[in-house]
Amino acid sequence: MSITDHSPVQAPAGTAQRWSPRLWGVLAVLCLVLFLDGLDVSMVGVALPSIGAELGLSTTSLQWLVNGYVLGYGGLLLLGGRTADLLGRRRVFLVALAVFAAASLVGALVDDGALLIATRFVKGVAAAFTAPTAMSILTTTFAEGPARNRALSIFTVFGASGFSSGLILGGLLTSAGWRWTFLTPVPIAVLALVVGWGLIPKDRPSADGGHDLIGAVTLTSGMLLAVYTVVAAPEQGWLSPLTLGSAALAAALLTAFFITENRVRHPLIRLGILRVASVVRANLSLIALFGSYLSFQFMMTIYLQDVLRWSPLQMALALLPAGLIVAFGSPFVGKLIDRYGTARLILASMVSLSLGYVWFLSTSGSTPDYVVSVLPTMVLLGGGFAFGFSSIMAQATDGIADHEQGLASGLVQTSGQVGAALVLAVVTALVAGTAHTGDFAQFHPGINLVTGIAVAGLLLNIVPLVRQYRLARA
Numbered sequence: 001m002s003i004t005d006h007s008p009v010q011a012p013a014g015t016a017q018r019w020s021p022r023l024w025g026v027l028a029v030l031c032l033v034l035f036l037d038g039l040d041v042s043m044v045g046v047a048l049p050s051i052g053a054e055l056g057l058s059t060t061s062l063q064w065l066v067n068g069y070v071l072g073y074g075g076l077l078l079l080g081g082r083t084a085d086l087l088g089r090r091r092v093f094l095v096a097l098a099v100f101a102a103a104s105l106v107g108a109l110v111d112d113g114a115l116l117i118a119t120r121f122v123k124g125v126a127a128a129f130t131a132p133t134a135m136s137i138l139t140t141t142f143a144e145g146p147a148r149n150r151a152l153s154i155f156t157v158f159g160a161s162g163f164s165s166g167l168i169l170g171g172l173l174t175s176a177g178w179r180w181t182f183l184t185p186v187p188i189a190v191l192a193l194v195v196g197w198g199l200i201p202k203d204r205p206s207a208d209g210g211h212d213l214i215g216a217v218t219l220t221s222g223m224l225l226a227v228y229t230v231v232a233a234p235e236q237g238w239l240s241p242l243t244l245g246s247a248a249l250a251a252a253l254l255t256a257f258f259i260t261e262n263r264v265r266h267p268l269i270r271l272g273i274l275r276v277a278s279v280v281r282a283n284l285s286l287i288a289l290f291g292s293y294l295s296f297q298f299m300m301t302i303y304l305q306d307v308l309r310w311s312p313l314q315m316a317l318a319l320l321p322a323g324l325i326v327a328f329g330s331p332f333v334g335k336l337i338d339r340y341g342t343a344r345l346i347l348a349s350m351v352s353l354s355l356g357y358v359w360f361l362s363t364s365g366s367t368p369d370y371v372v373s374v375l376p377t378m379v380l381l382g383g384g385f386a387f388g389f390s391s392i393m394a395q396a397t398d399g400i401a402d403h404e405q406g407l408a409s410g411l412v413q414t415s416g417q418v419g420a421a422l423v424l425a426v427v428t429a430l431v432a433g434t435a436h437t438g439d440f441a442q443f444h445p446g447i448n449l450v451t452g453i454a455v456a457g458l459l460l461n462i463v464p465l466v467r468q469y470r471l472a473r474a
Helices: 021-055 058-086 091-109 113-141 146-176 178-185 186-197 213-236 239-260 271-275 277-309 310-342 341-365 370-397 402-432 440-474
Strands: none
Touching: 021 058, 021 091, 021 113, 021 178, 021 186, 021 271, 021 310, 058 091, 058 213, 058 277, 058 402, 091 146, 091 239, 091 310, 113 146, 113 370, 113 402, 146 178, 146 277, 146 310, 146 370, 186 271, 186 402, 213 341, 213 370, 213 402, 271 341, 271 402, 277 310, 277 341, 277 370, 277 402, 277 440, 310 341, 310 370, 341 370, 370 402, 402 440
């Protein structure tokens, strides 16, 4: 089969049957893009203090380098997933990947903080189309069951490997200059674009459905405005007229969206998908997973480099164990899902995540010791991700029809990204509002919040299992 042959490709349902070289190639392209996403996020995270020092950005401003990306990502993910279903997954995937590469290049060249944040927003918009499209390509290429679980496990390994590699590369590249952390993703994105053009099969747009323009406009603008309101509130004031006005307008737009979706013939989101309890639980679980860890990493990045004066490479190595555990543990998650199901593995993820934060709170004191506090915490957080990410993604898309896989994957990733943005905004407000004493005490309110969010995720997933156990005993 030639590289330009775009005939349909489908994985066999069982893992005992061998996958074709082209099938492996398609999976490799999807994994490379997820690798790129993890690489980019962790490299920029390592570079934050250096960027702030050179461009004169405060801690509150630095969060925009994270949340600028999340604004574009979380605000457009659902539109990205549905667009892939309606216009064709291959087309949307490749165009968005090209935009991601261009925005990365521009980000490496700018000298103004506002322009740098703007490029992060554009990259987030591009990722809002590549991420759900990659997931829907995977879930429609690999049959539900062992084949898909195996593919999801491999997919997760590359995301974790990208994050782990980004920590090390970010430490090394930031030492040479933070701009290299923005430039490095460019050739990787171009490689994925060229190979994807040749290997990803052409697909037809969904024959069932139209373009819900009103729904797209109200949802996208409402989501963007809601996230912006929470992110900007710490600086503008939670009760300022601007904050209250933007919050009211966001609520009105989202209300208009839900009214529209119940009336149009071809809605952007079939609201009936929200009646599936496992789908809702998966979405909330990803909020707990991403929201707590992204905020924890942000606080540790600032603390280790700005307070303890660790080098970027030292800081990266300190956070590396979590990524390594995910990278080496994720290949086994697919088999564990087949044996134990997603519910039990997600519960195990939340237990590990909660224990990590509780351990850190109980041992950190005013100056956390790396061996006693930081290392065990990173090990437990890595275990939480290793068990949780693939399991949550599998639970969010199980039983969903092929023509709505883009919607389901976009929905769960939207929950994770928007939830992470909201949690990070509140954590930043708590840290900024605490007196800077020169020790870790200023970060305690933020750690308390992420611990509470992880515990809420634990309770969310333990209740249905307890109910099932009681029904089985009755």
